[in-house]
Amino acid sequence: MTHVRKRGKLGLYTYGKIMSENQAADGGTTRGKSSLWVRLRKRLQRRGVVEVDIDHHRYKMLNCIREGIRNVLLKHPGLAPKDKLTPDDYTHQAEELFVTKKGKTFTFCSYASSVFATIRRAVSVTEEEYLSAVAPPSLPYLEFISNSKSGQDFYLSNDQQYILKTDKKYCVQYFMSFLGEYLEHFQLYPHSLIVKFLGLYSIQIEGEPKIYFLTMQSIFYPPSNIDTRFDVKGCLGGRYQKPNADEDILTILKDQNFEQETIHLGVQKTWFAQQLELDVGFFRNLGVQDYSLLIGRQKRLKQGGENSLPNVVQRVRRSIPLASRNTVSPIGDNCTVKQVGAASWEIEMKPIVSEEQTQRVNTTGEVTETKFSEIDRTTKQTGINNGTCSLKNLLMQSMESDKYQPSNLRLLPNCRNPLHVIDGEDYRYYVGVIDFFTQYECRQRIARVLKTLKNLTSDHSTVPPDIYADRFLKFITDRTK
Structure with a gap:
């Protein structure tokens, strides 16, 4: 040390x-x-x-x-x-x-x-x-x-x-x-x-x-035009927040408030569902639960020039990860993920990535056609896909010499905080997953019983990781159009 x-x-x-x-x-x-x-x-x-x-x-x-x-x-x-x-x-x-x-x-x-x-x-x-x-x-x-x-x-x-x-x-x-x-x-x-x-x-x-x-x-950045915020865990028991009229306090609504809502993403729905599944899979392998999806929403004001050539090219450049531009490889041959982490903290390190998941990651490392549906749509709208040079090819060629292949990329919006912003049909959404440090241990097992008695339902946030992950994904994807 x-x-x-x-x-x-x-x-x-x-x-x-x-x-x-x-x-x-x-x-x-x-x-x-x-x-x-x-x-x-x-x-x-x-x-x-x-x-x-x-x-x-x-x-x-x-x-x-x-x-x-x-x-x-x-x-x-x-x-x-x-x-x-x-x-x-x-x-x-x-x-x-x-x-x-x-x-x-x-x-x-x-x-x-x-x-x-x-x-x-x-x-x-x-x-x-x-x-x-x-x-x-x-x-x-x-x-x-x-x-x-x-x-x-x-x-x-x-x-x-x-x-x-x-x-x-x-x-x-x-x-x-x-x-x-x-x-x-x-x-x-x-x-x-x-x-x-x-x-x-x-x-x-x-x-x-x-x-x-x-x-x-901050997922909710920039905050000035966000009119509604939710913290969604995928369960209803004890998950209601009374709206607050106090302008000096930001009220974050919960699952019961969100139950009748819909996230209208249009062409980005497939990407969102797949990325959410990948992220939740990461938490599932860690054995954690009680994480939340933050959702911020603001009315989208469509402006002219969104699909202009300069704007689209700028979005493509923004979508290429900085790590990719600098040819960073994952961790390196001299340091595997199994060697790092708990040495200085005196915590037992349990295997995180299973052999089956490693194989899945390796097989999905190549960017597939479905990852670039919006890029293809945008190139057709702008008229710059002449059969020999599409934006999809431009993005893939810029990463072909890297030591690893990033996966499930999308065409990021030309805005601040693009990694957590998704432009839907009528709204701009600010989305991100937080609070994933809770392991399902003895304390959570006791809390599960107490919450069931208190809320008179088992549909609450303290459940085993596999149940939590499946319910979380279903609750959100069922409300995504």
């Missing part, structure tokens, strides 16, 4: 300084129509979040986190993405000690930094984009206010593109035990619907307990 320990000075940012910088950016103390519109727009974009100011109980912690992440990314270039990861990369811990202006110390630790950097590359997030959003020099963080009862704290980057989520130690340990498979899944299926965890850190401020937190992409 590698440790990097250094001492450094940390100057905490004051709220007054942040406000003065924001005021300067908005034109100082000007009270004109322009300034009023800026404030109104920010309010609309920040529904359900509050700014973490100097009086917030997590203000100090978040500024320490900011400094720790910046230090790892800027001062340790060796912790960058790698084409060949080793077992040591999965157990590596970069730990540093900082001293604040008031003389208090805090210890910041980044876990498996190169692995998470490789995940960022696999889902087309550059190091520069990640740094500027997750740990900008001074912009304040935001706190997410919703009806969620997960028990964890959620904070947002200032642009709301990334989430910083606290989590329990045993959940983090379990996640690290299958981190290799998690990375490989994104390399095989770059357009996966599973939420993208992009970093794992811990912080321990002098005199306070250690806190673990994960950084992840």
Whole structure:
């Protein structure tokens, strides 16, 4: 296990300084129509979040986190993405000690930094984009206010593109035990619907307990035009949420609210159903349950030029995984998924990928005709498929020299957060699978009995993984058109 320990000075940012910088950016103390519109727009974009100011109980912690992440990314270039990861990369811990202006110390630790950097590359997030959003020099963080009862704290980057989520130690340990498979899944299926965890850190401020937190992409980004949100587990028992009229709280509805809804995807239905099945298969092999599909919905405003040649070409380029462009191979010959994960966490590593599933992955590694139905349709609409050069061929030729073949690709929309956005016939949908750290153990077996008695039904969220997976898929695909 590698440790990097250094001492450094940390100057905490004051709220007054942040406000003065924001005021300067908005034109100082000007009270004109322009300034009023800026404030109104920010309010609309920040529904359900509050700014973490100097009086917030997590203000100090978040500024320490900011400094720790910046230090790892800027001062340790060796912790960058790698084409060949080793077992040591999965157990590596970069730990540093900082001293604040008031003389208090805090210890910041980044876990498996190169692995998470490789995940960022696999889902087309550059190091520069990640740094500027997750740990900008001074912009304040935001706190997410919703009806969620997960028990964890959620904070947002200032642009709301990334989430910083606290989590329990045993959940983090379990996640690290299958981190290799998690990375490989994104390399095989770059357009996966599973939420993208992009970093794992811990912080321990002098005199306070250690806190673990994960950084992840926000599925509901950009949030300003999303009118309805659902958290769907595929069961009805205890899964109703009363709509909340309070504009300062984001209400996330549940399965009973979603029961009569339909996801209208049109030509993308086949891709969505197949990718959801692949992702759920990954969870099934892990032996986890209680995961959710987040669904955000906004009315789609169709604009002219969507099928113009420049727009379609840009979408094709966006659809090619960044990892593919950099010819990254899955994990590498010198480090198999069975060798990584639990060594530093003292957790027994059980086999994740069966021989049967490995054979299935190998046989589906080649991109088939059905994966490109929308690309074919788009090329016909734009009139650029002249029989010798289609967009499908363009995309496949760009990856033919890679050491692995990504599978189940789709033509991504030309928008922000394209991996979690699907344009249906009348709505734009924001979709992603979250919360997959719950194993079906003794605690869940007891909870299953208690929930059955409480809800007077066995149709609740605490059931064995195979039952959960089948029910989850059926509930969602039956409501997808």
